[in-house]
Amino acid sequence: MPKFFDFMVKKCYHDSMSRPREFDINRALHQSMEMFWAKGFKSTSFEDLTRTTQVKKQSLYGVFEDKRTLFLKALTRYREQSITALEERVSRESSPLDKLEAIRTIPLLAYDETMCNGCFAVNSALEFGTDDEAVTREVEMMFAQFEQLLEQTIRSGQEQQLITTRFSSTELAACLNNAILGANILAKSGASREKIDSVLRTAFAVIAP
Amino acid sequence: MPKFFDFMVKKCYHDSMSRPREFDINRALHQSMEMFWAKGFKSTSFEDLTRTTQVKKQSLYGVFEDKRTLFLKALTRYREQSITALEERVSRESSPLDKLEAIRTIPLLAYDETMCNGCFAVNSALEFGTDDEAVTREVEMMFAQFEQLLEQTIRSGQEQQLITTRFSSTELAACLNNAILGANILAKSGASREKIDSVLRTAFAVIAP
DNA sequence: GAAGTTTTTGACTTCATAGTCAATAATGGA
DNA sequence: TCCATTATTGACTATGAAGTCAAAAACTTC
Numbered sequence: 001m002p003k004f005f006d007f008m009v010k011k012c013y014h015d016s017m018s019r020p021r022e023f024d025i026n027r028a029l030h031q032s033m034e035m036f037w038a039k040g041f042k043s044t045s046f047e048d049l050t051r052t053t054q055v056k057k058q059s060l061y062g063v064f065e066d067k068r069t070l071f072l073k074a075l076t077r078y079r080e081q082s083i084t085a086l087e088e089r090v091s092r093e094s095s096p097l098d099k100l101e102a103i104r105t106i107p108l109l110a111y112d113e114t115m116c117n118g119c120f121a122v123n124s125a126l127e128f129g130t131d132d133e134a135v136t137r138e139v140e141m142m143f144a145q146f147e148q149l150l151e152q153t154i155r156s157g158q159e160q161q162l163i164t165t166r167f168s169s170t171e172l173a174a175c176l177n178n179a180i181l182g183a184n185i186l187a188k189s190g191a192s193r194e195k196i197d198s199v200l201r202t203a204f205a206v207i208a209p
Numbered sequence: 210m211p212k213f214f215d216f217m218v219k220k221c222y223h224d225s226m227s228r229p230r231e232f233d234i235n236r237a238l239h240q241s242m243e244m245f246w247a248k249g250f251k252s253t254s255f256e257d258l259t260r261t262t263q264v265k266k267q268s269l270y271g272v273f274e275d276k277r278t279l280f281l282k283a284l285t286r287y288r289e290q291s292i293t294a295l296e297e298r299v300s301r302e303s304s305p306l307d308k309l310e311a312i313r314t315i316p317l318l319a320y321d322e323t324m325c326n327g328c329f330a331v332n333s334a335l336e337f338g339t340d341d342e343a344v345t346r347e348v349e350m351m352f353a354q355f356e357q358l359l360e361q362t363i364r365s366g367q368e369q370q371l372i373t374t375r376f377s378s379t380e381l382a383a384c385l386n387n388a389i390l391g392a393n394i395l396a397k398s399g400a401s402r403e404k405i406d407s408v409l410r411t412a413f414a415v416i417a418p
Numbered sequence: 419g420a421a422g423t424t425t426t427t428g429a430c431t432t433c434a435t436a437g438t439c440a441a442t443a444a445t446g447g448a
Numbered sequence: 449t450c451c452a453t454t455a456t457t458g459a460c461t462a463t464g465a466a467g468t469c470a471a472a473a474a475c476t477t478c
Contacts, residue, residue, distance in 0.1 A: 018454040019444040040336075042251050045435060056457060057437085067436070118335070125398035126327070126335040127249075139398050167411055174404070175388070175411040182391035189334035189348050195383070202376055202384040206415055227423040228474040254465060265427060266467085276466070 025063055028053040033074035037120040040127050041071050072134055078120045079142045083149075090149060096157030097208065103150060103176075104204045107183060108197055118184040147177045154207075163208050172207055179203035234272055237262040242283035246329040249336050250280050281343055287329045288351045292358075299358065305366030306417065312359060312385075313413045316392060317406055327393040356386045363416075372417050381416055388412035 031053045035044050046067055050057050064070035086106055093099045107119070117123070121142040128135045151173035157163035163172070183196050240262045244253050255276055259266050273279035295315055302308045316328070326332070330351040337344045360382035366372035372381070392405050 182387035
């Protein structure tokens with residue numbers, strides 16, 4: 001059997017041969033995500049990542065192409081887990097107003113542990129602007145998914161005359177999404193939990209007459 | 210006359226002696242502000258500043274202590290000029306609703322030239338978090354001044370039954386300020402002028418029944 | 419014109435960081 | 449047991465940036 005074919009077969013089954021990895025890729029990705037989330041891309045050095053993950057430089061480079069790629073994977077992971085958790089939480093409520101309340105308080109629930117870091121996607125949007133296409137796409141996807149959830153909830157609220165119909169559900173969804181974006185800035189700039197709670201309460205209450 | 214006295218006199222009149230500065234401090238500060246505004250603190254290198262101001266390194270260091278001090282001075286300058294311009298614009302309107310409309314559209318007026326950079330204070334809040342006390346204070350002052358202007362306008366609007374009284378003027382002011390913070394994130398993350406305009410229009414219209 | 423003072427200038431130092439290289443270790447399969 | 453392959457390891461490189469130093473230049477006053 002010619003060598004190149006042998007190589008292909010081995011390549012195909014490569015995880016059942018050769019030295020196995022000593023660290024958990026998922027765990028390393030999660031820890032990297034927390035690091036990037038807390039400090040941003042630029043301010044997180046590769047040394048920060050190796051220290052927090054306890055994985056040596058070359059091993060990280062081996063699995064994740066480079067710092068930016070690792071960052072992108074972390075951002076995607078964040079979006080997936082955030083949206084999933086939010087949808088799960090919202091689906092537990094039946095009334096549109098209760099669903100909205102669940103959405104409103106989600107950021108506050110996590111205030112102490114993570115809200116002080118703000119939303120990872122928002123932070124990334126601010127840090128990168130529109131410089132990095134992939135980051136921009138990821139952020140847009142996050143916002144769009146969030147807004148869609150809001151829109152559905154608001155629409156059913158309107159159908160039950162619980163929410164004003166002076167504006168369309170998409171307009172109101174964009175508006176509430178925007179309010180939550182703003183709350184992130186408040187949190188990052190050191191506003192108190194009470195202040196943020198009050199602002200979001202007003203923003204959400206004002207659309208339900 | 211003793212030497213030390215001679216020294217004191219010279220020191221006192223020092224601007225009418227010795228080599229005069231070749232560059233305009235105000236101009237350099239303004240250009241630095243635009244640089245920091247567009248790129249943020251970390252991503253602006255001192256070389257960026259010397260290039261854009263056409264002032265050599267040591268000359269900049271001579272006038273502004275270091276990079277961070279220059280940044281702080283730029284941020285203060287930004288707040289002063291922004292608030293002044295806004296107050297001037299608002300004072301030209303007499304009706305509270307027209308004043309509010311002026312506040313709402315101020316960010317949009319500058320969309321093409323500067324809005325893509327967002328608000329310098331917001332950017333700084335996001336970049337520094339609460340790490341740097343002086344930056345935090347400056348950002349808080351900016352937000353507070355802005356919110357105060359909103360509160361006054363809303364209050365007079367409420368007195369004339371033009372704005373809902375279901376919420377206090379301070380609550381509504383915080384809410385609208387928050388909406389404008391959110392609009393900054395939208396702008397930075399690449400949203401269109403129309404989208405931002407629509408969101409702010411809804412947020413401002415919803416409080417005036 | 420000399421003295422004294424401040425600005426300008428460019429070279430220099432120090433430090434942190436992203437990414438690379440080559441040697442070594444560990445594993446499964448033959 | 450040996451081979452092929454991949455993971456680990458630490459040393460190394462290259463780059464860019466903040467801040468410093470000392471010499472030269474320009475100006476005012478005497």
